[in-house]
Amino acid sequence: MKIGLLGHGVVGSGVSRIIDDGKTWEVRELEIKKILVKDESEMTDERMTLNAADILDDPEIDIVAECMGGLEPAHSFLMRALKNGKHVVTSNKKMLATYCEDLFDLARENNVTVHYEASCGGGIPWMASLDRTRRVDDIDSFRGIFNGTTNYILSRMSKEGSSFLDVLKDAQKLGYAEQDPTDDIDGYDVRYKVALSAVKAFDSVISASDIITFGIRSISADDLAWCREKGLTCKLIGKGAYHGDHISACVIPMFLKNSDVFSNIPMNFNAIESSSGTLGAAVFVGQGAGSLPTAHAVVQNVIDIWKDQDSEINPKFKKPVDNSSCEGVYYIRTEKPEAFSAVCAEKVSDSVLITKKTSLVEIQKMIHDAQDESLFIAEVDSL
Amino acid sequence: MKIGLLGHGVVGSGVSRIIDDGKTWEVRELEIKKILVKDESEMTDERMTLNAADILDDPEIDIVAECMGGLEPAHSFLMRALKNGKHVVTSNKKMLATYCEDLFDLARENNVTVHYEASCGGGIPWMASLDRTRRVDDIDSFRGIFNGTTNYILSRMSKEGSSFLDVLKDAQKLGYAEQDPTDDIDGYDVRYKVALSAVKAFDSVISASDIITFGIRSISADDLAWCREKGLTCKLIGKGAYHGDHISACVIPMFLKNSDVFSNIPMNFNAIESSSGTLGAAVFVGQGAGSLPTAHAVVQNVIDIWKDQDSEINPKFKKPVDNSSCEGVYYIRTEKPEAFSAVCAEKVSDSVLITKKTSLVEIQKMIHDAQDESLFIAEVDSL
Numbered sequence: 001m002k003i004g005l006l007g008h009g010v011v012g013s014g015v016s017r018i019i020d021d022g023k024t025w026e027v028r029e030l031e032i033k034k035i036l037v038k039d040e041s042e043m044t045d046e047r048m049t050l051n052a053a054d055i056l057d058d059p060e061i062d063i064v065a066e067c068m069g070g071l072e073p074a075h076s077f078l079m080r081a082l083k084n085g086k087h088v089v090t091s092n093k094k095m096l097a098t099y100c101e102d103l104f105d106l107a108r109e110n111n112v113t114v115h116y117e118a119s120c121g122g123g124i125p126w127m128a129s130l131d132r133t134r135r136v137d138d139i140d141s142f143r144g145i146f147n148g149t150t151n152y153i154l155s156r157m158s159k160e161g162s163s164f165l166d167v168l169k170d171a172q173k174l175g176y177a178e179q180d181p182t183d184d185i186d187g188y189d190v191r192y193k194v195a196l197s198a199v200k201a202f203d204s205v206i207s208a209s210d211i212i213t214f215g216i217r218s219i220s221a222d223d224l225a226w227c228r229e230k231g232l233t234c235k236l237i238g239k240g241a242y243h244g245d246h247i248s249a250c251v252i253p254m255f256l257k258n259s260d261v262f263s264n265i266p267m268n269f270n271a272i273e274s275s276s277g278t279l280g281a282a283v284f285v286g287q288g289a290g291s292l293p294t295a296h297a298v299v300q301n302v303i304d305i306w307k308d309q310d311s312e313i314n315p316k317f318k319k320p321v322d323n324s325s326c327e328g329v330y331y332i333r334t335e336k337p338e339a340f341s342a343v344c345a346e347k348v349s350d351s352v353l354i355t356k357k358t359s360l361v362e363i364q365k366m367i368h369d370a371q372d373e374s375l376f377i378a379e380v381d382s383l
Numbered sequence: 384m385k386i387g388l389l390g391h392g393v394v395g396s397g398v399s400r401i402i403d404d405g406k407t408w409e410v411r412e413l414e415i416k417k418i419l420v421k422d423e424s425e426m427t428d429e430r431m432t433l434n435a436a437d438i439l440d441d442p443e444i445d446i447v448a449e450c451m452g453g454l455e456p457a458h459s460f461l462m463r464a465l466k467n468g469k470h471v472v473t474s475n476k477k478m479l480a481t482y483c484e485d486l487f488d489l490a491r492e493n494n495v496t497v498h499y500e501a502s503c504g505g506g507i508p509w510m511a512s513l514d515r516t517r518r519v520d521d522i523d524s525f526r527g528i529f530n531g532t533t534n535y536i537l538s539r540m541s542k543e544g545s546s547f548l549d550v551l552k553d554a555q556k557l558g559y560a561e562q563d564p565t566d567d568i569d570g571y572d573v574r575y576k577v578a579l580s581a582v583k584a585f586d587s588v589i590s591a592s593d594i595i596t597f598g599i600r601s602i603s604a605d606d607l608a609w610c611r612e613k614g615l616t617c618k619l620i621g622k623g624a625y626h627g628d629h630i631s632a633c634v635i636p637m638f639l640k641n642s643d644v645f646s647n648i649p650m651n652f653n654a655i656e657s658s659s660g661t662l663g664a665a666v667f668v669g670q671g672a673g674s675l676p677t678a679h680a681v682v683q684n685v686i687d688i689w690k691d692q693d694s695e696i697n698p699k700f701k702k703p704v705d706n707s708s709c710e711g712v713y714y715i716r717t718e719k720p721e722a723f724s725a726v727c728a729e730k731v732s733d734s735v736l737i738t739k740k741t742s743l744v745e746i747q748k749m750i751h752d753a754q755d756e757s758l759f760i761a762e763v764d765s766l
Contacts, residue, residue, distance in 0.1 A: 018519065018661055026518045123662045125515060129508050135409045136401065136682050261668060264647035278401055278675040279506045285644055285666035292661040299519050 001306045004055030004086075005035045006077055007068035008042055011091050011118070014295025015065060019302075026303050033061055036068075056080045063305055065298055066090040075099050082106045082114070089301040091118035091294055094183075097192035097208040100199060104314035113313050115301035120146065120193040123293025124286035126272050128300065130200045131313070137276040139201040141241035144272030145265055146193040148288045149177045149184040150216050150236040154253075155267045158224050158234065164216070176268075186215035187236065187251040194238035194249050201274065202242045203315045210321035212250040212364055218376040219253065223333055226348065227255045227378070233263035234378060246322040250360060253378040255331060260381070326360040328379045339370035354380065384689045387438030387469075388418045389460055390451035391425055394474050394501065397678025398448060402685075409686050416444055419451075439463045446688055448681055449473040450501075458482050465489045465497075472684040474501035474677055477566075480575035480591040483582060487697035496696050498684035503576040504529065506676025507669035509655050511683065513583045514696070520659040522584040524624035527655030528648055529576040531671050532560045532567040533599055533619040537636075538650045541607050541617065547599070559651075569598035570619065570634040577621035577632050584657065585625045586698045593704035595633040595747055601759040602636065606716055609731065610638045610761070616646035617761060629705040633743060636761040638714060643764070709743040711762045722753035737763065 003019070005012055016035060022028040034055045035048045042048065055061060056077060064081040066088065068074045074095045078088050083106065090096055096103065096116050107114045117127040121144075130139060145151050149171065156167045168185070171177035183189045195208035216236055227234050232255040240249040256263050261283055265271040270288025275281050287293045332340055333352045343363070345356035355363065367375060386402070388395055399418060405411040417438045418431045425431065438444060439460060447464040449471065451457045457478045461471050466489065473479055479486065479499050490497050500510040504527075513522060528534050532554065539550045551568070554560035566572045578591035599619055610617050615638040623632040639646050644666055648654040653671025658664050670676045715723055716735045726746070728739035738746070750758060 014661075023520055023660075024518055124665060125512050128515060129512070132508060132511060132683065135407055135686050136679055137406055259647070259649065261644075261647060261649065261652075264642070264644060266642065266644065269644075277406075278397075278679040280670045280673070280676050282507060283666075283668035285668065287663045290663070293663050296519055296661040300515065303518050 001030050001063060001302065002033045002061050003030060003063045003065055003302060004058065004061040005032055006052070006055065006064060006066040006074070008035050008037045008048070009067065009069070010291045011294045011298065012067035014291035015067060015298045018292070018295055018299050027299065029306060030299070030302055034058065052077055056084060061086060063087045063089060063302055065302060066092055067298065068092065069094075071095050071098060078103060079106060082110050082112060085110050085112060087112045087115070087305045089115045089118075089298055089305070091116075091298055093119040093189070093192040093196060097195040100196070101205045101318065104205065107314055108316070113305065115304060115313070116196060117301050118294045118297035120196050121270050121272055121284070122286065122288040122290060123296050124270060124272060124284045124288065125300075126197070126284050127200050129282070129284060130197070130274060133274060133276055133279055133282070134201075134203070137278045139242065140275045140277065141239065142197055142201055142272060142274045143237055143239035144193075144197070145235050145262060145270055146190045146238045146272065146288065147184055147236060148268050148270060149181065151265065151269070152176050152267045153185070154216065154234050154236065157219070157221065158228065161221050161225070163221055164219050185217045187213040190236060190238040190251045194240055194251060197238075197272070198240040198247055198249055199315060201240065202247055202319065204247065204317050204319035205315055206247055206249065206319060206321050210249075212252070212323050212360060214252045214377050216253055218374050220333070220376065223331070223376055223378070226331070226352070230255070231258050232256060232381065233258050233260070235262055235265075237262070243325060246320045248323045248326050249321050250323060250326065254381055255378050256381045324359060324361050327357050328360060329357055330355045330363055331378045331380050332375065334370060334372045334375040336370045336372050339366055384413050384445050384685065385416045385443050386413060386685060387441065387444040387447045388415055389435070389438065389447060389449040389457070391418050391420045391431070392450065392452075393674045394677045394681065395450035397674035398450060398681045401675070401678055401682050410682065412689065413682070413685055417441065435460055439467060444469060446470045446472060446685055448685060449475055450681065451475065452477075454478050454481060461486060462489060465493050465495060468493050468495060470495045470498070470688045472498045472501075472681055472688070474499075474681055476502040476572070476575040476579060480578040483579070484588045484701065487588065490697055491699070496688065498687060498696070499579060500684050501677045501680035503579050504653055504655055504667070505669065505671040505673060506679050507653060507655060507667045507671065508683075509580070509667050510583050512665070512667060513580070513657060516657060516659055516662055516665070517584075517586070520661045522625065523658045523660065524622065525580055525584055525655060525657045526620055526622035527580070528618050528645055528653055529573045529621045529655065529671065530567055530619060531651050531653060532564065534648065534652070535559050535650045536568070537599065537602075537617050537619065540602070540604065541611065544604050544608070546604055547602050568600045570596040573619060573621040573634045577623055577634060580621075580655070581623040581630055581632055582698060584623065585630055585702065587630065587700050587702035588698055589630055589632065589702060589704050595635070595706055595743060597635045597760050599636055601757050603716070603759065606714070606759055606761070609714070609735070613638070614641050615639060615764065616641050616643070618645055618648075620645070626708060629703045631706045631709050632704050633706060633709065637764055638761050639764045706744050707742060710740050711743060712740055713738045713746055714761045714763050715758065717753060717755045717758040719753045719755045722749055
C-alpha cells in the first residue's frame with residue numbers, strides 16, 4: 001500500500017517513524033511515498049513536497065493520511081483525495097466533526113472509506129473496540145474523560161486548592177495547555193470527540209453543534225472544596241446515549257463518586273467507557289494524545305484499509321441530537337440564583353444551589369436567560 | 384457458519400442466547416446446529432444432544448465452541464474436533480493453558496485455528512486488543528487484576544478490617560467465591576490467564592507451571608493495615624514481560640500506590656494493562672466474568688473465524704519462562720524471619736520484614752526452604 005502523508009508535525013512525524021521502522025510484517029507492507037510539509041525548512045528527505053497535488057493527484061497513492069490539523073486546507077485536501085478514489089485516514093477531530101457528513105457521502109460515492117481512530121482518545125483503541133462490540137451488540141451509551149488538559153487542571157486544582165487561572169497559567173508554561181486554551185477549557189475539544197464517538201457507536205452522523213456543552217473556565221477553588229467535602233471528584237465528562245430515533249449527547253463537568261473508576265484516572269490520561277447489553281460496561285484507559293500513541297492509531301487504520309478495503313464503515317444516516325430526556329441533579333454557582341428558584345432543591349450558600357432532578361435542556365435555557373458569565377455548572381452523580 | 388456448542392451452562396447458554404437473538408447482521412450469519420448438554424433434564428430444544436460425536440463428527444459443523452470447563456473430556460473433544468478440521472473457540476482457561484501446545488500443533492496440521500478470547504478477562508476485549516496492537520508494535524509487558532473473587536475479598540478486607548476467613552466465608556455465601564476456592568485464592572486461576580495472555584502478547588507458547596505463583600490465602604488484617612498506613616492498596620497481580628529469548632511471568636499480591644489506576648478497580652471488575660513502545664500503557668477494565676460478557680467474547684471469536692479463516696493466529700514457537708531478571712522489594716510476614724536475614728532491609732515487627740531489592744527467584748528459594756505454611760508475601764510497588 002502506498003501512502004501519502006499530509007503534515008509532518010507531532011503526529012505526522014510519528015506516523016512516518018513507525019512506518020519507516022517497519023517493526024511488524026504488516027507495517028512492512030506499507031510505504032510512505034510522499035509527505036506534504038509546510039516549508040523548505042521541513043524538507044529533510046526526498047519524499048517531501050510543498051505541493052499537495054503531488055499527493056492528492058498521484059494515481060499510485062492508495063491512502064491519504066491527514067495529520068495537519070485545522071479546518072482548511074485539510075478539509076479541501078481530503079475532499080479532493082476522496083474524489084480521486086483514495087481512502088482517507090485522519091487524526092483531525094475538529095475538521096471531521098465539522099464536515100463528516102460531506103466527507104462520508106463523498107467517500108461512499110467513490111467506493112472508499114474515511115477512518116478516524118486517532119481523532120478521539122489518541123492511542124486508546126476506543127474506536128476499534130466500538131466497531132468490534134457492534135458486530136455482536138448495540139452500544140447503548142458511552143461516557144469519557146476525553147481531554148487531558150482539563151483533567152490535568154482539575155486534578156491539580158483539587159489537590160492543591162489553587163485557583164483555575166493559576167493552574168492554567170502553570171499548565172501553559174509546562175506545555176500541558178495551549179496558549180489559546182479555549183477549545184480545551186470550554187469543552188469544544190470534548191464536543192468534537194463526543195460527536196465522532198457517537199458516529200461510531202450509534203452508526204449515525206450527528207451535528208456536533210447540537211451537543212450541549214459546558215466547560216470548566218469558571219470553576220473556582222470553592223466549587224472543588226464543596227465537591228471534595230461530599231466525597232466526590234470533579235471531571236469534565238463527555239457522554240452520549242442511543243434512544244432509537246434520536247441521540248442524546250452533552251459535555252459537562254461532573255461531580256463523581258470517589259470510588260468511580262473515572263475519579264482515579266491519572267492527570268495525563270484519558271478514559272472512555274461503553275455500555276452494551278451483553279458486554280456490560282467496558283472501560284478503556286490510555287494516553288489520549290502524544291506523538292507515538294496517536295500515530296499508532298493512524299497506522300492501525302492504514303492496516304485496517306489494507307486488510308479490508310471493501311468494508312462499509314461510514315454511516316449513511318443522520319439522527320437528531322435531542323437532550324430532552326436527559327435529567328440530572330446539578331450544582332450551580334451563580335450571581336443570579338433567583339433565575340433558578342423554580343428548580344432549586346437546596347441552597348448551599350447565597351450563590352450556590354443544588355437543583356432537584358431537572359431536564360438538562362430546561363437548565364440550559366435558564367442559564368441562557370440568566371446571562372451570568374461567571375456561572376459554573378456541574379452535574380452531581382450522587383449525593 | 385454452522386456452530387456446534389459444547390456445554391449449556393452459564394457461558395454456553397449465553398452464547399446460544401446471543402446467537403439465537405441475532406441482533407446484528409454478523410450474528411445472523413451464524414447458526415447453532417447442535418448443543419451438547421449434560422443430561423436429559425437439560426434437553427429443552429431439538430438441537431440438544433447427549434452425544435458429543437453428533438457435533439465432533441458432523442461434517443456440516445464448521446466451528447466447535449467449548450464452554451464446558453474442566454480438563455476432560457473438554458480436551459479430548461477439542462482434539463477430535465481439530466482432527467476433523469473444525470475451528471475451535473474455547474472459554475476454558477485451565478484446559479487451554481495446560482494443553483495449548485498440543486492443541487495449537489494439531490490445529491496447524493489441520494489448517495484450522497484455536498481462539499480463546501473468553502478464556503481471559505471475560506468480556507474485556509483484552510486478547511483482541513493484543514492482536515491489534517501487535518500488528519504495529521511488540522508488546523513489552525502486561526499486568527492485570529485477572530481475578531474477581533480475590534479482588535472482592537481484598538477490597539472487603541481492606542474496607543472492613545475483617546479477617547480473610549470471615550470475608551471468604553461471606554463471599555462463598557453470596558456466590559462470589561466457589562465452595563472450593565483453591566484456584567482463586569492460591570493464584571492458579573490468574574496463572575492460567577497469565578499463561579494465555581503471554582501466548583497472545585508474546586506470540587510464544589509457555590509452560591504455565593513455570594510461572595511463579597503466590598496467592599492470598601495467608602493474608603491477614605494486619606498485613607492490610609500496614610499496607611493502608613503506607614498509602615498503598617493490595618491487589619493480586621499477574622504479570623508478564625518479554626526479554627527476547629525468554630519471558631518472565633509471575634502471580635503475586637502487590638501493594639500498589641493508592642493513585643495507581645489498579646488500586647481503584649471496583650470489587651467485581653478486572654483490569655489489564657499492556658505496554659508497548661508506540662502505544663504506551665493501555666488499560667482495559669470490564670466485567671471479567673459472567674454469562675453474557677463471556678459469551679459475548681465467544682461469539683466475537685466465532686465472527687473472527689467467519690471473517691478471516693485463513694489467518695494464522697496460534698504461535699509455533701515455545702519460549703522458556705525465566706524470572707531471574709525480576710527484582711523487587713517484598714513485604715514478608717513469617718514465623719521464620721531468620722530465613723530471610725540475608726535480604727532484610729527493614730524489620731517492621733518480629734514477624735514482618737521488608738526486603739532490599741532482591742531477585743524473585745532467590746526469594747522463592749528462601750520461601751521454599753523456610754517451610755512456613757502461614758507465610759504471606761507481597762511485592763511493594765514503592766515506598
